[in-house]
């Protein structure tokens with residue numbers, strides 16, 4: 001017999017902080033909050049966290065970039081001003097220090113990109129999760145958030161789709177880190193946009209960023225034909241174009257001019273150089289139906305040098321072997337010249353030299369969002385205060401790729417996800433702080449210190 005009559009089952013107390021989304025942004029927020037002594041419950045729709053992060057580690061996890069900070073900020077284009085204070089709060093150097101606290105050393109590659117010493121994401125994620133579990137972070141997998149409801153006591157009820165119905169989930173603060181909408185099979189499908197707009201968040205429509213593009217080529221009658229010819233597609237799809245330069249006259253007088261590498265695909269081009277230009281190319285296509293880019297197939301030689309080499313007597317050799325012998329143009333580069341230039345150009349050495357240095361490439365469509373490395377669009381900064389809290393919904397914070405910014409590959413994406421995770425977590429700490437409590441301060445690696453457990 002119980003000594004006391006049993007009380008009717010009361011509503012459980014609200015969670016202190018619910019983080020929804022276990023990618024780099026949500027995990028970073030959980031780390032910051034747990035280090036500050038806050039009880040964190042982290043939910044994710046997938047059976048495990050960090051799936052896109054692990055995929056990012058497959059080809060070498062590019063954590064951040066070592067270039068000067070001003071240049072780094074410039075990579076965020078029209079959103080540079082909005083993202084600058086967030087990155088200043090957790091800059092690339094702080095990110096490297098933070099990785100070191102997990103026992104993960106980093107190094108700067110020849111291009112300035114920063115990688116973990118072993119290049120992998122898995123050891124970092126393992127050490128990170130281990131630390132968070134030791135700090136008491138509770139992980140709830142296979143929980144898909146489908147909405148938020150404000151309760152009269154100002155807590156947030158999380159509407160969850162889970163194996164077992166959970167009507168009991170209320171939290172004093174909610175931090176959303178739901179990702180963008182690329183690679184949906186890894187968990188982030190952008191479905192949150194509908195219900196979050198219903199809560200007053202302005203959401204810029206999603207678009208593919210860091211994506212490949214479909215090309216068009218001129219037919220015999222000058223008409224535009226979609227994709228590559230069968231010959232080029234069959235023989236060269238998957239072939240890398242090393243080293244080339246790409247120039248694009250972007251919208252509003254902007255200009256993209258970079259050298260790097262790309263890959264010929266089944267119907268177009270992709271790879272880091274194309275990704276870097278994806279924002280400009282996408283805008284041009286949206287505005288005028290297509291984008292004209294120019295490839296320099298020999299960026300290490302100037303036009304005069306190319307012209308001089310081509311003008312050398314070739315004797316009985318074919319033009320193809322002349323190009324190969326004098327300029328090392330063969331394989332996919334030679335095939336692209338044949339594909340994209342009118343026949344007459346090959347009879348004019350000067351015109352051919354000019355085309356090698358400035359080969360016109362017409363791009364007609366970005367590849368679908370599901371194939372893109374990242375997403376443009378998302379929650380507009382105008383809907384958020386400086387703590388990344390929704391102005392319309394006190395206590396709801398957003399971080400990571402679900403925010404409306406984009407950047408090229410090169411470590412900028414992860415750095416911004418981490419930095420916005422830190423900023424939103426600090427915002428949560430301030431939000432939960434008791435009146436008069438000192439607000440969160442940040443130590444040298446961007447972690448909050450001296451903050452009492454709040455709420």
Ligand SMILES: Cc1cc2nc3c(=O)[nH]c(=O)nc-3n(C[C@H](O)[C@H](O)[C@H](O)COP(=O)(O)OP(=O)(O)OC[C@H]3O[C@@H](n4cnc5c(N)ncnc54)[C@H](O)[C@@H]3O)c2cc1C
Nearest residue numbers: 021023024025045056062144145179187188400401411414
């Ligand atoms: C192939 C590839 C390679 C990449 N390589 C790099 C790289 O080297 N360097 C770099 O800087 N960036 C890279 N990126 C980009 C980087 O991985 C992403 O920008 C980053 O993972 C985004 O972090 P996030 O936390 O905002 O979102 P995500 O990592 O997408 O995580 C969001 C989480 O939210 C969960 N979720 C979504 N909706 C719900 C819901 N309704 N309820 C519950 N949970 C939900 C998802 O399951 C997911 O776990 C790469 C991306 C890809 C696809």
